[in-house]
Amino acid sequence: MIEVRELTKRFGDRIAVDGISFEVRDGCVLALVGTSGCGKSTTLRMINRLVDPSSGEVMIDGRNALDMPLEQLRLGIGYVIQGIGLFPHWTVARNVATVPRLMGWERERIEARVSELLELFQLDPGEFAGKYPSELSGGQQQRVGVARAIAAEPAVLLMDEPFGALDPITRQRLQAEFAAIQRRRRMTVILVTHDMDEAFKLADTIAVMDEGRILQIASPEELLREPRQGFVRTLVGLDDRALRILSLHTVDEIRREPTGRWEVRGETLIDRESGRAVNGLGAGDTLREAASRIIWEAVETLPVLEAGSVVGEVRADDVWAAGGRRA
Amino acid sequence: MRRGRLIGLAVALALFLALALQPGLFTPLLSLLVEPGTPLVYTRQSLIALAVWHIAVVASAEAVAVIVAVALGILVTREKGAEFMTLARMTSNLGQTFPPIAVLAMTVPLVGFGFQPTFIALAAYGLLPVFENTVAGLRGVPATTLEAARGMGMSKRAILMQVELPLAAPVILAGIRISTIINIGTATIGSTVGAKGLGEVIIAGLQAGNAAYVLQGAMLVALMAVCFDLAFRSLERRAFA
Ligand SMILES: Nc1ncnc2c1ncn2[C@@H]1O[C@H](COP(=O)(O)OP(=O)(O)OP(=O)(O)O)[C@@H](O)[C@H]1O
Numbered sequence: 001m002i003e004v005r006e007l008t009k010r011f012g013d014r015i016a017v018d019g020i021s022f023e024v025r026d027g028c029v030l031a032l033v034g035t036s037g038c039g040k041s042t043t044l045r046m047i048n049r050l051v052d053p054s055s056g057e058v059m060i061d062g063r064n065a066l067d068m069p070l071e072q073l074r075l076g077i078g079y080v081i082q083g084i085g086l087f088p089h090w091t092v093a094r095n096v097a098t099v100p101r102l103m104g105w106e107r108e109r110i111e112a113r114v115s116e117l118l119e120l121f122q123l124d125p126g127e128f129a130g131k132y133p134s135e136l137s138g139g140q141q142q143r144v145g146v147a148r149a150i151a152a153e154p155a156v157l158l159m160d161e162p163f164g165a166l167d168p169i170t171r172q173r174l175q176a177e178f179a180a181i182q183r184r185r186r187m188t189v190i191l192v193t194h195d196m197d198e199a200f201k202l203a204d205t206i207a208v209m210d211e212g213r214i215l216q217i218a219s220p221e222e223l224l225r226e227p228r229q230g231f232v233r234t235l236v237g238l239d240d241r242a243l244r245i246l247s248l249h250t251v252d253e254i255r256r257e258p259t260g261r262w263e264v265r266g267e268t269l270i271d272r273e274s275g276r277a278v279n280g281l282g283a284g285d286t287l288r289e290a291a292s293r294i295i296w297e298a299v300e301t302l303p304v305l306e307a308g309s310v311v312g313e314v315r316a317d318d319v320w321a322a323g324g325r326r327a
Numbered sequence: 328m329r330r331g332r333l334i335g336l337a338v339a340l341a342l343f344l345a346l347a348l349q350p351g352l353f354t355p356l357l358s359l360l361v362e363p364g365t366p367l368v369y370t371r372q373s374l375i376a377l378a379v380w381h382i383a384v385v386a387s388a389e390a391v392a393v394i395v396a397v398a399l400g401i402l403v404t405r406e407k408g409a410e411f412m413t414l415a416r417m418t419s420n421l422g423q424t425f426p427p428i429a430v431l432a433m434t435v436p437l438v439g440f441g442f443q444p445t446f447i448a449l450a451a452y453g454l455l456p457v458f459e460n461t462v463a464g465l466r467g468v469p470a471t472t473l474e475a476a477r478g479m480g481m482s483k484r485a486i487l488m489q490v491e492l493p494l495a496a497p498v499i500l501a502g503i504r505i506s507t508i509i510n511i512g513t514a515t516i517g518s519t520v521g522a523k524g525l526g527e528v529i530i531a532g533l534q535a536g537n538a539a540y541v542l543q544g545a546m547l548v549a550l551m552a553v554c555f556d557l558a559f560r561s562l563e564r565r566a567f568a
């Protein structure tokens with residue numbers, strides 16, 4: 001649990017962070033979003049005390065971060081730095097091993113952990129462990145940066161634009177991998193990002209910052225349904241909010257019992273009413289995907305498949321209702 | 328590139344050793360410079376012994392210069408030592424701009440003739456390049472790398488030893504190289520106060536109006552400098568890789 005109270009940072013006359021408060025419960029992800037220079041990185045740096053707050057306090061698991069020994073505090077907090085900051089004179093393996101080494105892990109344990117992490121981030125240890133950062137692509141460096149931050153399984157993780165330099169496909173895959181790791185390890189995460197989609201996808205709570213203040217802090221759905229006037233609306237973007245709301249929900253949530261309409265013939269699934277072959281939805285697909293498929297296929301209902309058999313169906317009206325304004 | 332350097336080093340070293348151990352081989356060349364009948368090869372001392380002394384005084388002066396300059400460079404790049412920057416820079420600047428010959432003149436009355444005054448003059452003279460390069464090297468460590476190191480929980484000492492110095496090493500080594508090369512040349516003046524070294528050959532040549540001596544001494548010094556230069560450069564490359 002991270003609690004931030006009235007945290008303020010002045011650089012000379014300039015206020016970079018202006019009395020912000022929030023909390024992140026154990027195992028939850030908070031996204032800090034906002035335009036460049038609004039104080040996101042400064043907020044993170046005050047949590048691991050790379051920057052001393054001008055006033056206010058940071059509590060981690062009930063302990064005041066300002067009272068904890070500096071190095072001990074930081075060893076317990078994973079940090080993905082904006083701009084990656086790999087050690088250029090160390091190999092990938094040595095970079096990832098930084099914190100475990102500082103914590104005095106045994107060699108075998110470190111080696112096993114490094115291999116495990118590299119594999120997790122789809123960097124073949126045989127190929128990449130011995131490489132230097134300058135021999136990696138930007139995206140590969142970024143993955144090593146995230147691997148390094150979580151190497152010692154910190155309870156708290158601060159990530160400053162961790163997936164910035166990636167192409168959309170790699171970014172999505174990494175986001176999904178990260179979400180899986182986060183759920184499994186139940187890390188408490190603060191994620192800084194410019195990318196609203198990333199925030200909606202990964203965060204339990206989103207804090208919108210502007211000029212050092214938090215304008216609104218809410219769940220993704222609440223932020224989409226009830227954004228505050230002004231900057232928050234601009235940032236959230238109202239044009240496609242229905243679709244964004246849909247992407248927060250899964251088919252499972254609105255599926256109905258299947259009717260006798262669907263017939264499995266070998267590999268294909270036939271809609272008896274139209275006589276056409278259809279592709280079923282997966283139970284974990286988002287409603288946004290479902291909506292897209294419904295529109296594309298020009299149908300009113302689609303079946304939900306699980307392990308080759310029909311377990312339910314999704315009706316267009318239900319999808320529209322899920323994404324629409326509530327009465 | 329690397330091969331070129333190794334070949335260059337081998338050639339320079341071979342020439343140096345030939346000239347120091349078998350100066351007789353060069354008599355045809357040297358005889359072109361002087362009147363017939365003048366002695367061509369310096370024989371008062373063995374050239375190789377003079378070369379060893381030359382290296383000894385340069386190396387010991389460099390050792391002190393490097394320790395002092397690197398320590399100063401580290402000090403002034405620490406948060407708490409920043410205020411010493413001007414002082415440290417003035418000191419090392421003074422060491423470089425104060426003519427070594429004047430240092431000799433001033434130190435001889437204090438420490439006597441020979442090795443010591445030369446050692447002091449060279450140590451002072453060698454300070455500046457090492458100091459400036461240490462500062463430049465440490466300042467050149469990327470800010471993101473330092474932030475990462477701090478953010479990971481490394482202690483200040485660990486950051487210095489494991490991150491800053493290794494990353495600054497190529498630049499610091501370049502400073503040591505420049506300083507050493509300069510001092511190999513400068514050390515010849517030590518012979519004016521009786522320090523053993525290759526300057527002795529040059530000075531003997533000047534006194535006797537013997538150009539062959541002068542050339543011999545100068546070539547030995549120049550080849551020694553070239554050898555050290557090439558050796559240091561390959562070291563720098565290795566430190567960087
Ligand atoms: N060390 C510093 N000294 C002076 N001003 C600073 C310092 N660090 C940050 N600032 C200023 O504080 C403000 C907030 O900076 P911060 O790095 O937190 O922004 P950010 O939200 O992370 O921006 P970006 O999205 O571009 O990374 C900026 O105006 C910046 O110029």
Ligand SMILES: [Mg+2]
Binds near residue numbers: 040041042082160
């Ligand atoms: Mg930032």
